[in-house]
Amino acid sequence: xxxxxxxxxxxxxxxxxxxxxxxxxxxxxxxxxxxxxxxxxxxxxxxxxxxxxxxxxxxxxxxxxxxxxxxxxxxxxxxxxxxxxxxxxxxxxxxxxxxxxxxxx
Numbered sequence: 001x002x003x004x005x006x007x008x009x010x011x012x013x014x015x016x017x018x019x020x021x022x023x024x025x026x027x028x029x030x031x032x033x034x035x036x037x038x039x040x041x042x043x044x045x046x047x048x049x050x051x052x053x054x055x056x057x058x059x060x061x062x063x064x065x066x067x068x069x070x071x072x073x074x075x076x077x078x079x080x081x082x083x084x085x086x087x088x089x090x091x092x093x094x095x096x097x098x099x100x101x102x103x104x105x
């Protein structure tokens with residue numbers, strides 16, 4: 001008996017489909033939140049008007065991003081500069097640098 005009770009909603013939906021009413025037909029009582037036009041009206045060649053909340057959120061996340069970048073750069077500089085020690089340029093030879101030898105007359 002409990003199995004028949006659980007099948008009740010399925011039978012109701014199936015009955016609507018066979019009658020041609022369709023479950024998702026217009027006016028079926030469902031609430032749509034997508035209509036109503038544009039939320040922010042576009043303005044020709046003008047910046048959009050931002051709310052103070054949007055400005056605060058933008059500045060907050062921008063500051064958080066830069067904080068994260070500088071924090072990682074301070075604590076793990078090898079992520080940007082490499083994992084190896086930088087060679088001493090004073091020890092390089094002219095041949096390694098690609099400098100041609102001086103021609104002596």
